[in-house]
Amino acid sequence: MISFDKVTKRFGSNLALSDVSFDCEAGTVHAITGENGAGKSTLMNLLAGIFPADSGEIRLRGKPISPESPADARRLGISTIFQELTLLPNLTIAENLFLGREPLRRGAVDRLAMRENARSMIARLGSGMDVDAYCGELSVADLHLVEIAKGVSVDADVFIFDEPTAALNAPEVEKLGELLATLRAAGKLVFYVSHRLDEIFRFCDRVSVLKDGQHVETRATQALTRDELVSLMVGRVLSQFFPARPARSDAAPVALSVEELRVGEDGPAVSFELRRGEIVGLAGLDGQGQRDIVRALSGLEPSAGGRITKRSEAGAMALGADVVKTVLAGIGFVPEDRKIEGLYLPLSIGENIMLGMLRRLPIWKMVRSRPHVIAELMRRLNIRAAGARQVVGELSGGNQQKVMIGRWLAAGIDVLLLEEPTRGVDVGAKAEIYGLLREFTNGGGAVLTVSSELLELLGLCDRILVVRRNEIVAELDAAQTSEEEVMRYALVGHSDA
Structure with missing residues (x-):
């Protein structure tokens, strides 16, 4: 569904992406991972319309695309759930979810329909939040849930989840997993940007590893072990991920x-x-x-x-x-x-x-x-x-x-x-x-x-x-x-x- 072909991006003298090329299929959850500074966010930002590529090509169903803004990307069927919150604190959950695309009835905003649809969207994530609550009053975890609900409410074929579980607890992560499975079953392509290796193996079908702005490898997650993935990410084998524990002593001060x-x-x-x-x-x-x-x-x-x-x-x-x-x-x-x-x-x-x-x-x-x-x-x-x-x-x-x-x-x-x-x-x-x-x-x-x-x-x-x-x-x-x-x-x- 999406192909990256020799995509390159510079920021001044910094080469953020260099000739990145790989393909992504519909009906899959595709992890994008690597160390900080590897180019993950830059690549997804190109697809999301945050800024353009300097060279190379991004293709959607074989046709070249170059979204000029997130709104332009949404018109192409690409929706992004950003790690940085985009919600307005002075608006309610329902108002944030439908900002810019409010349901209308006889030329006026249909607030009843907006609240009912918002409740359905929030319930899909296993939450019972009051959709009339102002976002400025919510916890960080609840704000991230609303951000996810906002992103997946768009009629899109490609979804980008950028570190979606950073502020979620275990039950909320499980609900997110169910949502990802639903999107996969509907034939959507989901990009899952994450450092969390256990989630990559639990939720994702394929994984592309970036390092220093270059594409290292794309593999099926079932064909990888945790140690192999870590080795691809950091460019070396982490034989001892955790340092050795000293002998315990109850006599220590x-x-x-x-x-x-x-x-x-x-x-x-x-x-x-x-x-x-x-x-x-x-x-x-x-x-x-x-x-x-x-x-x-x-x-x-x-x-x-x-x-x-x-x-x-x-x-x-x-x-x-x-x-x-x-x-x-x-x-x-x-x-x-x-x-x-x-x-x-x-x-x-x-x-x-x-x-x-x-x-x-x-x-x-x-x-x-x-x-x-x-x-x-x-x-x-x-x-x-x-x-x-x-x-x-x-x-x-x-x-x-x-x-x-x-x-x-x-x-x-x-x-x-x-x-x-x-x-x-x-x-x-x-x-x-x-x-x-x-x-x-x-x-x-x-x-x-x-x-x-x-x-x-x-x-x-x-x-x-x-x-x-x-x-x-x-x-x-x-x-x-x-x-x-x-x-x-x-x-x-x-x-x-």
Whole structure:
């Protein structure tokens, strides 16, 4: 249905795509994958009408096309569900879904029909959201569901899904899988842009791998193993995707102790210890309290009771809902949404990292520029950039995450709390981030992380604490447990429940 023939695109001196050629068939879900900067989004943006190709040809059913805008692409039967949200916050769900193509009755907008159609579209994704709710009041996950509903409501033959599950929980991902199967059965061509290897193998029939702007290979997913796909993406075999775990020791010093912590007024109490040299993961279904626990420990959100104590050779320090005191105690926090809560996107790499150095200074002192320290951190973290003066907003997701970690390393913290440590990060950068976290704990630090990717927790962590309804229902040795055991506790709670 779609053919790319020697497609090339430059941005100034940067060659984003070079002679990319492959074919895509109707009635298939076709994955487009590769590391950040490989050219995936650029190629899909050409098809979506965001900008034109410099040379080469894109053909739809054998006929050359060159859409000049997303609206032009839709007229050709190509609909895109963008990763970046395009919804207007001051409009309702129904109004956003039908913006620019509102149903009419006697020359006026038929709001009753619009709401009924919107309910049907949202229900198709397994959601019961109120279509009269304003989009500015919705969670990030709900906004992405509305974005997906908006994209698939178009009468199109080609659909582009750009990282569609980045903000979705497990049940919503399953509903998306059902939707993809429906589109496939209807003879549609679906492009599925994703870093998530498990989803590529679950949902997709074929996969095209791009690297450094070039087409590496297109294969049937059934003819590939996970390791083979990773090798195609990064250009090398990742024989050890996760770093080796050191031998566990219950005698290791405690870095953080949590006693009878309650994150809700009537919720259960949570108690555990985080020891130096270990990475501990909080697992569970979305919305079960993992995020609330980490944010209470970071001082961002108040708890309803309990004690949080930071321990070191200097002694013990009681903590609470006080971010400044928590940071001064040597605890860093990497939020899930690095662009909104973590980084200052208009500032440079160096300026973002230097913010960590403020931890050790009195409020009346200014931090002095230390370019040699920043350069060494960039080298150690393998931050790929033009230099320390490059604006952080221009970096890939993986490099932005490294800058966040680098800020806390510059601050000299010894406990690191992370939400979704590799969300929106390509497979090569994931391996590097895992190595950085293990290097941090090998040096005496301690890590507590929340991740919706269970395989990540199983491969990276030393222990896994399963959370259900704000309660820790199981403590598991990550090296000995399985996906099935973790999910059993996540679904039913204690073994005697």
